[in-house]
Amino acid sequence: MSWKKTTCVMCAVQCGLEVEVEGNRIVKVRPDKDSPVSQGYVCRKGMKVAYHQHNADRVLYPxxxxxxxxxxxxxxxxxxxxxxxxxxxxxxxxxxxxxxxxxxxxxxxxxxxxxxxxxxxxxxxxxxxxxxxxFAGRYWAHGLTMGSQMLDLTPDYENTEMLMAVGWNGMMSHHIPQARRVLTRISKDPDKLLVVIDPRLSETAKIANIHLALRPGTDALLLKSMIAIILKEGLHNQEYINKHVDGFNEILPWFTGFDVDGALRTCELEYGQVLKVCREFAKRRSCLRDDLGILMNRHSALNSYLLVILLAICGRIGVPGGDYLGGGKLxxxxxxxxxxxxxxxxxxxxxxxxxxxxxxxxxxxxxxxxxxxxxxxxxxxxxxxxxxxxxxxxxxxxxxxxxxxxxxxxxxxxxxxxxxxxxxxxxxxxxxxxxxxxxx
Ligand code: SF4
Incomplete structure (x- = not known):
């Protein structure tokens, strides 16, 4: 019997595992504290790796x-x-x-x-x-706005002062290293904010500092309202825009005069609460994370497009605490x-x-x-x-x-x-x- 180091392959995070092997069978599993990715963190799927590895239904030969x-x-x-x-x-x-x-x-x-x-x-x-x-909508929007359909926006979880989760229930779905630790740490830090945009009181919404429980399917209206509020209040980062953004003046008319009150009534959200989130997002070292809750929902390509605009006008792409760019060029x-x-x-x-x-x-x-x-x-x-x-x-x-x-x-x-x-x-x-x- 011996302990071997390996990784969980049940999601893209690939947490470090240690497995005790006897006769080429896994008999025990524990988190690998030495893993630089997971640092001893593992979810229940990783702990159940032996069930999948040695499942009687597996196909073992052609x-x-x-x-x-x-x-x-x-x-x-x-x-x-x-x-x-x-x-x-x-x-x-x-x-x-x-x-x-x-x-x-x-x-x-x-x-x-x-x-x-x-x-x-x-x-x-x-x-x-x-x-x-x-992810087709996101690929499409990122291709048009950033030149590569495979470019991802990944939050700088370590350095951010505010994480806005849009359609993402990270406490359950993970998808980032040490998801529960990261989300809990941000929500408990008095100097940080965890904002969740989700119609459900999801497990992540339960620990959020602010939960915008919008009506299902109205994400695009909310995002457009947030951009309109930020521009109207002059909260956008003009210096960043001048330096890094093309076409800003061309998109302004889409938001000027937008009926924010009417839109937020449709979203079933209070103006004051959304205004507070906009102010915090614009003034803090903020980042956002989307997921299938909006990517597989109505207006998915539009939502992805609006998220890029929101980040860009607040100067939150490619900066510490914001969303950095990863992925390939395609x-x-x-x-x-x-x-x-x-x-x-x-x-x-x-x-x-x-x-x-x-x-x-x-x-x-x-x-x-x-x-x-x-x-x-x-x-x-x-x-x-x-x-x-x-x-x-x-x-x-x-x-x-x-x-x-x-x-x-x-x-x-x-x-x-x-x-x-x-x-x-x-x-x-x-x-x-x-x-x-x-x-x-
Ligand atoms: S988060 Fe869970 S499923 Fe994903 S790699 Fe880690 S242990 Fe495996």
Whole structure:
């Protein structure tokens, strides 16, 4: 028996873990105090890593659909047969017949990039990802305002004096290192403020210093009102704007004379409370954090656009205590003929990705350039994406389906009843090949 250091892979934070291993099985888990990312912090998902790693439902070897049943085959057979089928599909129908689909499922943070690169190397640009539906509005807004669709705005939690959480319940969903510690520390500090904008009295709203419990779906009205108030009160940072912002005068008319009172009545918020938040946000070293509460809600692209304007006019981008820029440089220009579009629905890539909601239509049609082969990674599109019936019917028309559970501690692609719809070949990693139990 020995303790090994590793990381949790169940969300992008990747907290440090120590696992006690006996006979290549995890028998105990504890937080890794030496991890520079998590410093001994871990959520309950990380503590349950052994449940996922050794789950009886995991797929541990390649399976091939023969008739209505799956049969175990060797890796050599799986790879050779898949390669031959894929070659045939690509030779007959070209790279536009091939797509990858995945993202959003647990445990796919490590291998997702490899699948995208693999499909890319075969000539296809069709990467269907739930990220394209969750973050498409943000990608779009950040592309237009900051030049890269993959640029993220990340709060400077350490140095901020005010964190405004918009549609983010970090106490439960985490998504940042040591989320509960960070949020609790800010809310308890008498010199700092935690403001939560959320219709629900969420776990994060419960510890907030100010909670704006707006009516659901009115976030854009609130954000526009806040910008209008800040400009009207002269709270904006003109020096920062002069130095770093283009087009300020062009957007001013959108906010001048805006009926803030009427908008806030629709939001079911009191003017005085919103004014107080605006004043604090403009005068403090403030930052903000958005999440799926607004990104998957009404007016999601507009919300993301307004958030950038709010940060920019208050001079809070790229400054200590504000939101700093991270992520890659990528801009899928819909006006560039080289940017791929979906064949049937004519949707351009955003940040190089396509929305899974249109995938069934792209498969289930009679066009010569329809999708015919799909690599599915660490996700179960027939259950997790919208319109499961359309997915089930469409996936029956694929010539080659390749769901994989290639993540080390992956929640299994359950080979039970669901498999009859999804899989032609089903690939999984055995515990012997899973790196979670290996020392770094
Ligand atoms: S926050 Fe939880 S799920 Fe995310 S990496 Fe840390 S332990 Fe894992």
């Amino acid at each position: 399976l091939k659909k023969v008739g209505s049943e799956f049969e175990r085959i060797s890796w050599d057979q799986a790879i050779n047969e898949i390669a031959a089928k894929l070659k045939s599909v690509l030779q007959q129908h070209g790279p536009r017949s091939l797509a990858s689909v995945g993202g959003g499922g647990e445990f796919n943070f490590y291998p997702l990039r490899f699948m995208a690169m693999f499909v890319h190397a075969l000539g296809s640009r069709y990467q269907y990802s739930s990220a394209n539906q969750e 801009y899928s220009d819909p006006n560039d003929p080289k940017t791929w579009r979906t064949a049937v629905t004519n949707i351009p890539a955003i940040a190089g990705m396509f929305p899974p909601n249109v995938m069934p239509e792209e498969i289930a049609n009679d066009r010569p350039d329809r999708l015919r082969a799909a690599f599915v990674l660490a996700s179960n599109p027939l259950r997790s994406y919208a319109d499961t019936t359309a997915y089930e019917e469409a996936f029956r028309r694929l010539d080659l389906r390749l769901p994989t559970t290639s993540c080390p501690a992956g929640r299994p692609m359950n080979p039970g009843p669901r498999r009859r719809w999804t899989q032609f070949y089903l690939l999984g990693l055995s515990p012997e090949t899973a790196p979670t139990t290996q020392a770094p």
